[in-house]
Amino acid sequence: MSVPQSIGDTAPPPAHVAIIMDGNGRWAKARSLPRIAGHQRGARAVRSAVEAARELGIGYLTLYAFSSENWKRPETEINDLMGLLRLYLQRELADLHRSNVRMRFIGDTSLLPKDIQKLVESATATTSGNTGLNLIVALNYGGRNEILRAAQALAQKARDGEIEPADISVEKFAEQLDTAGIPDPDLMIRTSGEKRLSNFLLWQMAYAELVFLDTLWPDFTKDHLAAAVAEFQGRDRRFGATSA
Ligand code: FPP
Numbered sequence: 175m176s177v178p179q180s181i182g183d184t185a186p187p188p189a190h191v192a193i194i195m196d197g198n199g200r201w202a203k204a205r206s207l208p209r210i211a212g213h214q215r216g217a218r219a220v221r222s223a224v225e226a227a228r229e230l231g232i233g234y235l236t237l238y239a240f241s242s243e244n245w246k247r248p249e250t251e252i253n254d255l256m257g258l259l260r261l262y263l264q265r266e267l268a269d270l271h272r273s274n275v276r277m278r279f280i281g282d283t284s285l286l287p288k289d290i291q292k293l294v295e296s297a298t299a300t301t302s303g304n305t306g307l308n309l310i311v312a313l314n315y316g317g318r319n320e321i322l323r324a325a326q327a328l329a330q331k332a333r334d335g336e337i338e339p340a341d342i343s344v345e346k347f348a349e350q351l352d353t354a355g356i357p358d359p360d361l362m363i364r365t366s367g368e369k370r371l372s373n374f375l376l377w378q379m380a381y382a383e384l385v386f387l388d389t390l391w392p393d394f395t396k397d398h399l400a401a402a403v404a405e406f407q408g409r410d411r412r413f414g415a416t417s418a
Contacts, residue, residue, distance in 0.1 A: 185406075190356070192237075192382070194363070194368075199212055201216075223396075238315065241316060264293065267296075274305060274306030275306050278308060280310055280313075324350035328350055359379055366387075366389070366390050
């Protein structure tokens with residue numbers, strides 16, 4: 175299915191879309207399948223989302239693949255999710271690279287299995303010169319933890335005499351985050367009917383438009399992304415100011 179280059183003729187598409195891919199477990203349960211089946215279909219939906227983002231001219235796509243709270247899940251499910259990530263990074267890298275996609279990762283990846291850390295490093299390095307879609311995968315990511323790590327890094331710099339606490343600005347703080355150099359999300363989509371941020375990009379989403387879809391993530395298609403982008407384009411973004 176092809177997606178139009180842009181929908182509507184006024185507002186540009188969002189430069190950065192962030193997605194909370196929720197509902198894999200419910201998708202599987204509704205079919206009496208094991209949860210991993212939902213995650214497997216979820217990985218397929220990731221492919222559609224990436225293709226659609228490229229077709230729609232979106233510059234940055236961030237996907238919440240594994241949160242710092244997901245370690246609370248049963249060990250078998252954690253292993254299944256790590257297995258899927260491993261497969262995705264092994265199998266998709268060549269295609270993504272060919273498609274000029276630049277891959278980046280946010281979150282504390284140092285706690286991931288060593289071989290996945292290697293795949294993360296290799297995907298980052300291999301695609302670092304690409305100029306197409308920026309695909310950012312959040313792994314062992316938690317917004318509060320990211321903000322805390324940034325605060326610790328700045329406190330250390332202040333203690334070392336490298337910066338004055340009073341000189342810490344919004345921009346300087348943002349430079350310490352995992353997303354340094356990446357524009358804030360304009361649009362956040364969460365699937366499955368849940369209406370929460372779940373510790374995702376807390377600093378960065380200060381002015382993001384939020385779109386909540388009832389669709390479960392494994393059923394997410396290119397058309398869902400196009401429809402969410404169209405809804406975004408119809409919104410009046412004021413960033414605290416009055417309408418024009
Ligand atoms: C939420 O559904 C989904 C996750 C915690 C994992 C998301 C992972 C994937 C989509 C697959 C791998 C990702 C990549 C980038 C290849 P849930 O299990 O919380 O669903 P539920 O709320 O219905 O139980």
